[in-house]
Amino acid sequence: MSSKAGRRFFLISGFxxxxxxxxxxxSSISTGAFFVGHELVFLGTTVMSFCLAYLYxxxxxxxxxxxxxxxxxxxxxxxFILCYMVILMPLFxxxxxxxxxxxxxxxxxxxxxxxxxxxxxxLSKRY
Amino acid sequence: MxxxxxxxxxxxxxxxxxxxxxxxxSRQTIISIEKGRYNPSLPLAIQIARCFNTIVEKVFLLxxxxxx
Numbered sequence: 001m002s003s004k005a006g007r008r009f010f011l012i013s014g015f016x017x018x019x020x021x022x023x024x025x026x027s028s029i030s031t032g033a034f035f036v037g038h039e040l041v042f043l044g045t046t047v048m049s050f051c052l053a054y055l056y057x058x059x060x061x062x063x064x065x066x067x068x069x070x071x072x073x074x075x076x077x078x079x080f081i082l083c084y085m086v087i088l089m090p091l092f093x094x095x096x097x098x099x100x101x102x103x104x105x106x107x108x109x110x111x112x113x114x115x116x117x118x119x120x121x122x123l124s125k126r127y
Numbered sequence: 128m129x130x131x132x133x134x135x136x137x138x139x140x141x142x143x144x145x146x147x148x149x150x151x152x153s154r155q156t157i158i159s160i161e162k163g164r165y166n167p168s169l170p171l172a173i174q175i176a177r178c179f180n181t182i183v184e185k186v187f188l189l190x191x192x193x194x195x
Contacts (some may be wrong), residue, residue, distance in 0.1 A: 057154070058153050058156075059153075061156070063150075063156050064155040064156075109138065126164065
C-alpha cells in the first residue's frame with residue numbers, strides 16, 4: 001500500500017470510529033447510562049487511527065528511526081500507564097470515583113491506546 | 128554530532144526521496160538526519176557515506192566533547 005493510500009485508509013477509519021464513538025456516546029447519555037465503557041474504547045481507537053494516519057509514511061519503511069520511535073514510545077508509555085494506575089488506586093480506595101470492572105478496564109485500555117500512539121507522534125516530531 | 132549530508136546530497140543532485148530509496152529508509156528519516164534531530168547508526172552512516180563515494184568522517188562531524 002502506498003503512503004498516500006495508507007494515510008487515506010487510516011483517515012477514513014478514523015472518521016468512521018469518530019462517528020461510532022459519538023453515536024455510542026450520545027446513545028449512552030440519552031439512556032442515562034454514561035459511561036458504559038465501550039464508548040471510551042471507540043474514542044481511543046479513533047485517536048489511534050488518526051495517529052496512524054500521520055505515522056504511516058514513517059512507519060511503512062520500518063527503518064531504524066521508526067524502530068527507535070516505537071522503542072522509546074513504549075518506554076515512556078510504560079511510565080505513564082504506571083502513573084495512571086497509581087492515580088486510580090487512591091481514587092478507588094477513598095471512593096472518590098466508583099467504577100465497575102468493565103468501566104475500569106475500558107478506561108485503562110483507552111488511556112493506554114491514547115498514550116502509546118500519541119507518544120509515537122510526539123517522538124516522531126522529536127527524532 | 129553534526130553532518131554535511133544535505134550539502135553532499137545537493138552537490139550530487141540527489142533528492143531526499145531518491146536518497147531515502149537508496150538507503151531503504153523513509154523520507155522523514157533523511158529529513159531528521161539532515162536537521163540533526165536523529166543520529167544514524169554506524170551501518171546507516173557508512174551506507175550514507177558510500178552513496179556519496181566518500182568516508183564517514185567527511186559526512187559526519189563529531190563535535191568537541193564538552194569540558195567538565
